[in-house]
Amino acid sequence: MTTLPVKNATSTVAGETVTLRSDITNRGTQLDSPVIQSNLSSALTYKGSLSVMVNGSPVTATASVANNVLSIKLPSALKAQDHVIVQYQVQVTNLLATTGVTLTDQLMNGPTLSGRSNSVTLLPIMSGALSLVQVPGPLNFDSHEVPTAGDVFDNEATTNTLAVSDGQTTSNGWKVSASMTPFAGNGTQFSSAALSYESSASLVWATNTNTLLAQQTGSNTGYWHKDYPNIKLQFSAGTYEISDYKSTITYTLATNMNPN
Numbered sequence: 001m002t003t004l005p006v007k008n009a010t011s012t013v014a015g016e017t018v019t020l021r022s023d024i025t026n027r028g029t030q031l032d033s034p035v036i037q038s039n040l041s042s043a044l045t046y047k048g049s050l051s052v053m054v055n056g057s058p059v060t061a062t063a064s065v066a067n068n069v070l071s072i073k074l075p076s077a078l079k080a081q082d083h084v085i086v087q088y089q090v091q092v093t094n095l096l097a098t099t100g101v102t103l104t105d106q107l108m109n110g111p112t113l114s115g116r117s118n119s120v121t122l123l124p125i126m127s128g129a130l131s132l133v134q135v136p137g138p139l140n141f142d143s144h145e146v147p148t149a150g151d152v153f154d155n156e157a158t159t160n161t162l163a164v165s166d167g168q169t170t171s172n173g174w175k176v177s178a179s180m181t182p183f184a185g186n187g188t189q190f191s192s193a194a195l196s197y198e199s200s201a202s203l204v205w206a207t208n209t210n211t212l213l214a215q216q217t218g219s220n221t222g223y224w225h226k227d228y229p230n231i232k233l234q235f236s237a238g239t240y241e242i243s244d245y246k247s248t249i250t251y252t253l254a255t256n257m258n259p260n
Contacts, residue, residue: 002119002120002121003100003120003121003123004018004120004121004122004123004223005122005123005124005125005133005165005222005223006018006092006096006122006123006124006125006222006223007092007124007125007167007222007223008092008095008096008124008125008127009043009091009092009093009094009095009096010095014091014092014093015091015092015093016091016092016222016223017047017089017090017091017092018089018090018091018092018122018222018223019049019087019088019089020038020087020088020089020090020103020120021085021086021087022036022038022084022085022086022087022105022117022118023083023084023085023118024036024083024084024085024086024105024107024117024118025081025082025083025084026078026079026080026081026082026083026084026107026114027080027081027115028080028114028115029080030077030078030079030080031077031078031107031108031109031114032077032109032110033073033077033108033109033110034073034074034077034078034084034107034108034109035071035072035073035074035107035108035109035110036071036072036074036084036086036105036106036107036108037069037070037071037072037105037106037108038069038070038103038104038105038106039068039069039070039103039104040065040068040069040070040090040103041068041101041103042068042094043092043093043094043095043096043097043101043122044068044090044091044092044093044101044103044122045090045091045093046063046065046070046088046089046090047088047089047090047091048063048088048089049087049088049089050063050072050086050087050088051086051087051088052072052074052084052085052086052087053084053085054074054078054082054083054084055082055083056083059074059075059076060075061073061074061075061086063088070088070090071108072086072088092122095124096122096123096124097124098124099123100121100122100123100124101121101122102119102120102121102122103119103120103121103122104116104117104118104119105117105118105119125165125166125167125222125223126167127167127169128167128168128169129165129167129168130164130165130166130167130168130174130253130255131164131165131253132163132164132165132176132251132253133163133164133165133223133225134159134161134162134163134225135161135162135163135249135251136157136159136160136161136162136197136228136231137157137159137160137249138157138159139155139157139160139195139231139233139249140155140156140157141153141154141155141156141233142156146240146241146242147193147235147240148235149235149236149237149238150234150235150236151234151235152196152232152233152234152235153232153233153234154230154232155230155231155232155233160227160228160229160231161225161226161227161228162176162213162214162225162226162228162251163223163224163225163226164176164214164216164221164223164224164225164253165222165223166216166221166222166223166224167222168221168255170255171218172255172256173215173216173217173218173221173255173256174215174216174221174253174254174255174256175212175214175215175216175253175254175256176212176213176214176215176251176252176253177210177211177212177213177251177252177254178195178197178204178210178211178213178249178250178251178252179204179207179208179209179210179211179249179250179252180194180195180204180205180206180207180208180247180248180249180250181206181208181247181248182206182207182208182247183206183245183246183247184245184246184247185243185244185245185246186241186243186244188241188243189245190206190238190240190245191205191206191207192206192235192236192237192238193205193206193233193234193235193236193238194206194233194234194236195231195232195233195249196231196232196233196234197213197228197231198228198230200234203234204249206247210252213251214226215256216256217256
């Protein structure tokens with residue numbers, strides 16, 4: 001089950017538009033009239049931007065909505081083990097319940113249900129709230145020979161997403177900064193190393209100093225996320241001893257009081 005925070009609609013203003021993605025493999029026999037359905041409930045409206053890939057190739061599918069159910073009709077049969085990726089947009093047009101609304105894809109063969117998958121729950125972002133949903137890490141740079149100046153090590157961990165839930169009613173936006181403590185191990189420590197999240201233009205050094213990672217300067221951000229697939233640890237001149245070193249990264253989220 002995937003959860004996705006979104007901004008509620010109000011009685012006069014439509015809420016956030018979000019992109020949904022379905023990844024489906026036909027685990028059964030051939031489907032001669034394949035249709036992918038999702039119950040939008042009364043809270044969501046289909047907004048288009050439909051994209052469908054079958055086994056890596058784009059196809060032309062058609063979408064229709066009846067009784068709050070979105071139906072995406074594929075142009076040809078699906079053989080066993082065919083892989084389908086569907087992407088489209090919906091908009092929150094009515095207030096969500098506090099428990100959110102859950103969409104589950106149904107793979108149909110015409111009117112006959114063949115299977116269910118890809119559940120996602122859209123959760124309402126509380127008005128005025130600002131919170132960190134997810135941060136990269138814990139990071140792992142594996143074991144290496146004693147480093148020298150200029151050495152760069154790749155992060156081995158796979159959870160590298162930064163996510164912010166923004167329900168602010170102001171236009172300040174927000175900013176996320178990161179700091180890192182000196183690396184400590186076996187009674188020794190060093191601070192002559194830095195994390196590179198995207199490039200060397202903005203490095204988080206192991207000196208407990210805050211460095212800006214991301215910011216938004218306007219309102220209505222809703223749910224924001226970004227992946228950092230190439231986090232690296234790089235070394236400057238220093239003396240290092242053999243040990244198992246650890247450091248603590250602190251992420252700080254704050255309202256951007258001076259967005260301009």
